[in-house]
Amino acid sequence: MTRGFEIVSTYANEGLHVPYRTTKRAAGYDFESAVDFTVPSIWKMDFLKVIWAIRHQKEVDKGALEKAKKILKPFLIPTGIKAYMGADEVLILANRSSNPLKRGLVIPNGIGVIDADYYNNDSNEGEIFMQVLNFGLTDAKIAKGDRIGQGIFMHYLTADNEQQPQQERQGGFGSSGK
Template sequence: MNKFELISEKEYEKTVAEEFKAKNGVLSYQNYDELKVPRRATQGSAGYDFISPISFKLKAGQTIKVPTCIKCSLSRGNVLMLFPRSSYGFKYRMQLDNTVGVVDQDYYNNESNEGHIFIKITNDSKSDKVLTVNKGDAFAQGIIMPFVITDDDDVTALRTGGIGSTSKS
């Protein structure tokens, strides 16, 4: 089943301590009961809008890692792809630092962070525009897509950690 969920209150408290209060550009943040799971804006929308749980400002060239407080359960054979909202890309050249976020089906409920999705972005403005995102603003979008594997695929390894863990074998 494909489904967005909030991280647990325990994981949220860890995020508040480690990310929101880390003096990394976060101006303010939402309380747990204010968080919202991603939703499509219209019936024809492919992307589910990710709502920022934090307020921040990025000058041209600055970067921030946004803890979304969201995790995503994906059906076998599906992947969640993350992209900037089109308006931020057009106006500010907002870029995801990994160009496209790829959230694998087995990232959900991993041992290290419950599958908490982080989105690291940069304001790549060439005209010194300041990117302002307020808590509650949609800033990124996720699209759930099927993927295909090769006929001779024989992978048996299982994920044991969070971001970057599959390259640590």
């Protein structure tokens, strides 16, 4: 087996679907949410007051600032899926074109990168999460089984003069650096 998807053990009996392509020429495999999930709108809480205070160089209430930071932190939607691939491959996670239009959801860093050594790691078995922010005016309600993103397998190249990394992955999500 060269590349593909599996359901992580914690969701083994939850009726999840492995990612799939919906048309013959689709590059991306659609990922579904493993759970019902609500992504709060960034416009909630005292977010606008904090922006106004910062813009006008006014003192920001610490409680309001903490609430704003919490709402601006990306949310991780569980998929219950892990991916295996060749050592010179990567799974790129991308937003679905309908997410910003219909739900206000964006991937904050544009894409997600799932490395080959993320599969079956000690920290979380390699479960893939979709990282999102909701720029919509209202909370985005995601139902279990809703398509929330897509993944594209790709080969990658390394530099000729690269000093080969010697470190092995020691954990799960976000563990390969600061």
